[in-house]
Amino acid sequence: MAGAHISDSENLKRHRLLRQIRRLGQARRLECSRSLRISNARVCDLIQQMLDQKLLIEDGDGSERRGRKGSPVRLNPNYGHLVGFDVEAKRLRLVATNFSGDTVWETHQKLIPPADRRKLIDVILSFIDKGLREIRGRFRRVLGIGLAANGIIDVRRGVILHYDLVPAARDIPLRDLVAGQTNLPCCMDNNIRVLTLAEWMRGAAQHLHTFVCLAVRSGVGAGIVMDGKLYVGSHGFAAEPGYTPVTFGQDARQWKHLHNVVSEIALGVDVEAADFKLSVGKARRAGELLGAYLATIAALLDPQAIVLAGGLVRPDGPLWDPMVRVFRQTVVPELADRVQILPARLGPYAAAIGAAHRCFEMLYPVEVTGA
Numbered sequence: 001m002a003g004a005h006i007s008d009s010e011n012l013k014r015h016r017l018l019r020q021i022r023r024l025g026q027a028r029r030l031e032c033s034r035s036l037r038i039s040n041a042r043v044c045d046l047i048q049q050m051l052d053q054k055l056l057i058e059d060g061d062g063s064e065r066r067g068r069k070g071s072p073v074r075l076n077p078n079y080g081h082l083v084g085f086d087v088e089a090k091r092l093r094l095v096a097t098n099f100s101g102d103t104v105w106e107t108h109q110k111l112i113p114p115a116d117r118r119k120l121i122d123v124i125l126s127f128i129d130k131g132l133r134e135i136r137g138r139f140r141r142v143l144g145i146g147l148a149a150n151g152i153i154d155v156r157r158g159v160i161l162h163y164d165l166v167p168a169a170r171d172i173p174l175r176d177l178v179a180g181q182t183n184l185p186c187c188m189d190n191n192i193r194v195l196t197l198a199e200w201m202r203g204a205a206q207h208l209h210t211f212v213c214l215a216v217r218s219g220v221g222a223g224i225v226m227d228g229k230l231y232v233g234s235h236g237f238a239a240e241p242g243y244t245p246v247t248f249g250q251d252a253r254q255w256k257h258l259h260n261v262v263s264e265i266a267l268g269v270d271v272e273a274a275d276f277k278l279s280v281g282k283a284r285r286a287g288e289l290l291g292a293y294l295a296t297i298a299a300l301l302d303p304q305a306i307v308l309a310g311g312l313v314r315p316d317g318p319l320w321d322p323m324v325r326v327f328r329q330t331v332v333p334e335l336a337d338r339v340q341i342l343p344a345r346l347g348p349y350a351a352a353i354g355a356a357h358r359c360f361e362m363l364y365p366v367e368v369t370g371a
Helices: 008-024 029-036 040-052 117-138 174-182 191-202 280-301 320-330 347-363
Strands: 056-058 073-075 081-087 091-098 103-110 142-149 152-154 159-162 186-190 211-216 220-226 229-231 305-309 340-343
Touching (some): 008 029, 008 040, 029 040, 040 056, 103 347, 117 174, 142 347, 152 186, 174 186, 280 305
Parallel strands (some): 142 186
Antiparallel strands (some): 056 073, 081 091, 091 103
């Protein structure tokens, strides 16, 4: 994003600064220097460049010389806007965020997945096209679009490989289709992985370094942050709890996947509907299964916390009490009071917001990506 006269090394330092300031909301030069281990003089020079380019703005009352007394800087919210899209089995969502990461526009649409692959693609592209027309009419400069996709996806190629809950979602090159239609830089990632990123940036996990975010929505997904890094696995398919086997009887052919037992689709509910109801027996069974799964996560990873997202697992929802009860009963005793169970904070648009965050990371990478 910088001029050609700036080296790759300097660009990466600029990008690290931008990400740090965006995450904190605002920051002082010395604070950035210490946390990023870049010399204070270098930080001051890079920040001055970005102030001149309007990427950053400086807070202060104007009574002091710029930067001399540590005036905090923050991203210029009006530099440009980022779009985030989220597709799940029952809904489509679209958001626009400003350059600082604040959500400034949002919309959604119920999805009744068609049986035909081509029709599913048309529904998705039509929804994005309609929303983007409104976004471009409101905001001067759209910088890019991030896609949060469901199911098993190939992040490198930007392809939805398959999704059990939507049979038509198979071998869909969504990233290239959206990039071709919108003429915008475009990236794609797993929807719960970017939901995890959003909760880490601005939500319940903001001050954590090792945690798991488990989302129970149309399906069941998760994201893992280990030692301050989002974990994707050796092949890019880490954290797919929806495919965890749940045993029913002695015959393995009767076993089901977790998302076929505890998701909104499995339970036959729409948590966003005004008349949302779930029987006590179903809620108890689903909550107990999830509680046991949380205990497994805690024993396997020993995270600081497990963040729970989705309308079914709100603290005031029908699954929360049996879920927490079974977690406390079955978890390793030494972890019972150490692994926190936290409700997510960002609500139903979190994955779309996370997709916009991912787009920012694509535009401002901190590692050399080319040969």
